[in-house]
Amino acid sequence: MNAVPLTAAYMPLVDAAPLIVAREMGFDLAEGIALDLLAAPSWSSLRDMLVFGHVQAAHLLAPVPVAMALGLGGIATPLSAISVLSANGTVIGVGTRLADRLDSLGYGFDFRDARAAGAALARVADDVLVFGVPFPFSMHVELLWYWVAGTDLAARRVEIRTVPPPLMAQALAAGDIDAFCVGEPWGSVAVDDHAGALLLPGTAIWSAAPEKVLAVRDGWVEAEPDLLNRLLRAVWRAGRWLARPDSRTAASEMLSRRTCLNLPPEVIDRALLGTFAVSTRGEQRHVPGFVEFFDGAATFPWRSQAKWIAHRMAARYGLDPQLAQSRAAGVFRSDLYRKALQGTGAELPGASEKVEGALDGPTAVASARGRLILPRNQFFDRRIFEPDS
Amino acid sequence: MSGKLTVVIVEQNRDRAIAIVDALTETGDVDVRVIGSVSGLAKQIARHDPDIVLIDIDNPSRDMLEELTMASGPLERPVAMFVSGAAGGLARSAVEAGVSAYVVDGLKAERIKPVIDIAIARFQILRQMRAELAETRRALEERKVIDRAKGLLMKSKGLQEDEAYALLRKTAMNRNRRVADVAEALVTASELLS
Known part of the structure; x- marks a missing residue:
């Protein structure tokens, strides 16, 4: 079977790992797609590449498609976040x-x-x-x-x-x-x-902040539902691979290449390990869950995450908060994520929204197979965010 | 209002900058400035208040320009153009989408010229829209002042509305001034006296 070529753009960062791993480890070919990855020089260029059809998918800052749905920033092409790519980081x-x-x-x-x-x-x-x-x-x-x-x-x-x-x-x-x-x-x-x-x-x-998303044009969602499913599964498998402790060294090495970050693997390893040198004196600090690609349904695009972003932006830009939340909810496509990952063994949550900031430790929640444990989800000020229904 | 187009070029490489300046100067009446260092880029650009910013699409500092376009609003924002060989196809779609971004292949003068022409055309439409908007605002303001002056005359001299307006117009004609100016003088005077 010939793999269908699919072009995706990314910014050279540690959290571009799911796309890079999907190609390097052949998760794309296993789904019958051949990822062609383009490193973008800037976020605005990356956004334009996606919006103007230069690429089919992109590693994008989670608030970008939300901002676009709220009419902020000039370009109004509707984008869908079909998966979160990483939390935190x-x-x-x-x-x-x-x-x-x-x-x-x-x-x-x-x-x-x-x-x-x-x-x-x-x-x-x-x-x-x-x-x-x-x-x-x-x-x-x-x-x-x-x-x-x-x-x-x-x-x-x-x-x-x-x-x-x-x-x-x-x-x-x-x-x-x-x-x-x-x-x-x-x-x-x-x-x-x-x-x-x-x-x-x-x-x-x-x-538990949604950091990057996998974004595609709404028009592409309609036109290529099958390719979308394959892309989503390939990237999800890459996330699962990244979550294995013994994958870390190989992942650091892939990201360190000249074509990606062009930096020593040792610098990249700190984020994947969660152990940082915080000053030039070399003091070390460890952060569990510093960047998350898989565990605790990290890549599930919760509609409440989009609503949180919209709620913050609406307050800052003086937009109607209810309208902003309802527009944003349609950007994070938990429906497409569920459809693509049905039958893969992915632990899909029962709900598509949650109260953000309300878990003070890992918590078991309702899911398709009953084995989903969500990680701690807390803001530093212990406030909670209840999304508009 | 000056008809000159101000173009800012963000380019660290001196030879390339000179080549672009030459190409632009050939296209006519443009005021070209070169920014060679991206330190404090947004501030540097804001100082020049350009109509167009020209930056290489591969320059990561392009993201610094996003702030400018947000601060100034979609109508007022400077047109940003991105010059590159690789991403040619983006150009037309960007223009069609109404985004102030153009992509030109290479840095050759003949390639830059048509883009500048489009940019100038856009700039002129924009300027016309701004002028019309300002004119509409001014007309509205004047209407309000004239209405207030009419009201003052009606009240103090017991006139009908059309009589009040006729008086304003007659005074304006006698003194060779605009009705709006006479009305404004009357409103100001009455504020002082009240």
Whole structure:
């Protein structure tokens, strides 16, 4: 059987792993598709490649298709998030100037307590605290504003600017930004470049944040339902492979190649292992579940996740909150995910929405085969989000 | 209003920048600025307030421009063009979708020219729309002032509405001024006196 070629674009990041692994390990061919992967130079280029039909699928920041459904950002082509590709995986860091001040304050860089980190940072920040993020519509922006609003940082003037991840260390050194929120390995690269120190993992703000999604055009969903199912299964199998502890070394090596990240596997390994050097002095911190590709239905596109993103964006951009949530719910296609993974052994949850932030530890929930355990799902301020019905 | 188109080129390579500047200058009345360092890119671009930003599609700093387009709103945002060999097919779809992004193959002058022409045409439509919008707003404002002046005259001199307007018009003609200006003077004066 000839495999059907399918082009997908990705940004070179640790969390592009499911697509890269699907091709490298042949999960694509097993489904009768041949993935042709294109590395995009920027998120806007990647979005345009997908929107204008240059590629059929893309590794995309989870808030991007939601923003587009809300009419934010100029382009209005409807996109579907057919799967979450990864949960979590971002880090917040500060430049050396702020890191030194935090040091002299006696701050311990515990890489865990978001409230304490916010309080300490608020004490040492200048008049304006400028954060660099990869893109205006990103979980990085959402997590930062959520964190700022719930800590002492709320009393400070905070600005968020876009800086391409590979340039984050350079922007810190140039004084364009004071701090950053970025996906790995770029936080670790900033530490290795002596440009800054890591303050918090994204999980310290929200322990179960949808980070990247697998996005396709709505028109493609209609036109190619069979290819969609095969693509989704191939990527799901790649996620399952990535979740095996003994896959880590091979995954780091695949991502480290010149055609992908072009960085030493050792830097990439930190995210997959969840063990970080938080400062140039080499202090190590471990974060369980730092980035998740599979366990606890990590790739299930919960409609409540899309609603959370929409609810935050609606408040910031002054949109009608109910309307925003209902539009966003249609973007995360739990229906397509279920259809594609029926009969694969995937543990499919009974519901397609949940209350976000309401699990203080791993919790068994209703599922097709009764063996689904959802991971801890908590915001740092212990608030819960009930999606509009 | 100046008819000159301001183009900002984001290009770190000096030779390429010069080649693009030359190509653009050939196309006519354009004011070209080159930004060679991406440090604080959004701020640097905002300072020039360009009509068009030209950046290579392969430049990761393109994401920094997204902020600009959001801050200025879809109508006002600068047109961004992305020059590249690889992604040619994106050009037409981008233009058709009304996105301010164009993709040109290579950096040859003859390739840049048609794109600039489209950009200029778009720019002029945009400018016309802005001018019309401003004109509509001004007309609305003036109507409101004239209505208020009429009301003042009707109240203080016991006139009918058409008589009040006739008086405003007669005064304007006698003094060689616009009705709206006379009305505004009357409203201001009455505010001072009340």
